[in-house]
Amino acid sequence: MSESEGQLQDYSVDQLGGFVVMVAGAIGSLLLVVWQSKCHCRMNLCYIFQCERRPPTEEEMKSLKDQANALKDKKDKDKQDKQDKKDKEDKDRKAIEDKKPKPTISTEMTDDEENDENIIP
Secondary structure, three states: OOOOOOOHHHOOHHHHHHHHHHHHHHHHHHHHHHHHOOOOEEEEEOOOEEEEEOOOOHHHHHHHHHHHHHHHHHHHHHHHHHHHHHHHHHHHHHHHHHHOOOOOOOOOOOHHHHHHHHOOO
């Protein structure tokens, strides 16, 4: 082994793996930013993969907006239906509890209870 640093044999396998993961993550993040941008761009990956990204047209934007509104309305309707169902269940539960006879609590002591107090263990 030589004294100089930076040679491949001086690094462990997990350090090499960490380096590969960080480089792949950086490249992937850069490609993600480019792909999600609304600008016109053309990507070329060594002539193996070629892709062209164009922003949506006005017509596509309107249809996407309509779809988003439809999903929002459906979500709101589902939420309202769940709330109505919960309210109905609460009313039914309260009605059932109101129909049940309530036990009466007697404040008078019976003869047996009076005798129990007088017993000394």
